[in-house]
Amino acid sequence: MQMPEGLPEIDLARPSAARVYDYFLGGAHNFEVDRQLAEQIAAMTPNLPATMRAGREFLRRAVRVLLDAGIDQYLDIGSGIPTVGNVHEVAQAANPKARVVYVDIDPVAVAHSRELLAGNELTGVIHADLRDPEWILAEARQLHLLDFDRPLGILLAGVVHFVPDADRPADILAALRSAAAPGSHLVVSHSTFEDQPPEMLDAQRLSARTATEITLRSRAEITGFFGDWTLLEPGVVHMELWRPDAPSEVAANPERFGAFGGVARHDRPVG
Numbered sequence: 001m002q003m004p005e006g007l008p009e010i011d012l013a014r015p016s017a018a019r020v021y022d023y024f025l026g027g028a029h030n031f032e033v034d035r036q037l038a039e040q041i042a043a044m045t046p047n048l049p050a051t052m053r054a055g056r057e058f059l060r061r062a063v064r065v066l067l068d069a070g071i072d073q074y075l076d077i078g079s080g081i082p083t084v085g086n087v088h089e090v091a092q093a094a095n096p097k098a099r100v101v102y103v104d105i106d107p108v109a110v111a112h113s114r115e116l117l118a119g120n121e122l123t124g125v126i127h128a129d130l131r132d133p134e135w136i137l138a139e140a141r142q143l144h145l146l147d148f149d150r151p152l153g154i155l156l157a158g159v160v161h162f163v164p165d166a167d168r169p170a171d172i173l174a175a176l177r178s179a180a181a182p183g184s185h186l187v188v189s190h191s192t193f194e195d196q197p198p199e200m201l202d203a204q205r206l207s208a209r210t211a212t213e214i215t216l217r218s219r220a221e222i223t224g225f226f227g228d229w230t231l232l233e234p235g236v237v238h239m240e241l242w243r244p245d246a247p248s249e250v251a252a253n254p255e256r257f258g259a260f261g262g263v264a265r266h267d268r269p270v271g
């Protein structure tokens with residue numbers, strides 16, 4: 001199958017969201033241009049590196065819940081540059097037969113994922129754009145790693161906010177949900193403007209300098225991405241409040257990370 005047109009090549013002159021994110025997480029897969037932008041964003045929003053770690057922690061907790069529900073195959077879109085606690089590590093630690101397909105638009109993220117996963121036959125990597133869900137699904141089917149007739153975990157952690165309204169994110173989510181068998185689960189975390197101070201909006205403006213600008217959305221809009229699937233408790237909440245490992249770990253101001261997270265299950269239609 002041909003690569004769709006419009007996927008970015010590595011551009012060293014322009015910061016990339018994946019590499020800025022990698023820098024915040026303490027990774028080594030970033031360039032000077034990424035570090036400069038990361039420092040600028042961090043100066044304006046000192047919370048941001050912690051926010052990214054909190055996003056990762058939310059994803060880890062969500063994957064554990066899916067593993068407990070028996071989900072043994074994952075489609076992780078916007079997976080980023082591999083770093084500590086990747087989905088396949090969390091999943092395969094609990095179930096060595098768990099399968100994971102990673103998808104990212106960033107060529108650096110894809111290259112590093114391929115390198116890290118070489119030899120892990122139960123994982124695959126796709127270079128693709130979330131805005132083309134049908135292409136992602138076709139590519140995922142070609143890999144023959146995921147069985148779309150069985151329950152699947154679809155993971156969209158910190159990525160849907162890179163899709164502007166003009167690209168119809170609700171339709172993209174609907175396309176992904178409709179490809180998943182009953183029993184499947186959808187995990188979404190997404191930046192929001194709700195309960196946020198003005199610096200957050202400044203950081204959003206800076207994000208326009210990466211190849212992908214962020215669109216902050218309301219809790220209602222983010223909840224809409226789950227469609228008619230059944231939201232697991234506690235619903236769509238500030239990430240830190242979603243099933244914390246220990247209640248004592250939740251800070252007094254869980255809204256400080258500026259992102260909601262939620263998990264929903266595709267229940268069999270009644271009747």
Ligand SMILES: C[S@@+](CC[C@H](N)C(=O)[O-])C[C@H]1O[C@@H](n2cnc3c(N)ncnc32)[C@H](O)[C@@H]1O
Nearest residue numbers: 018078079080104105106129130157158159162
């Ligand atoms: C903030 S990182 C999240 C990484 C990981 N999911 C996590 O939660 O730790 C966002 C990732 O989404 C990717 N991304 C942004 N827009 C995308 C798109 N349209 N299609 C696929 N991936 C995209 C970026 O390249 C980046 O690696």
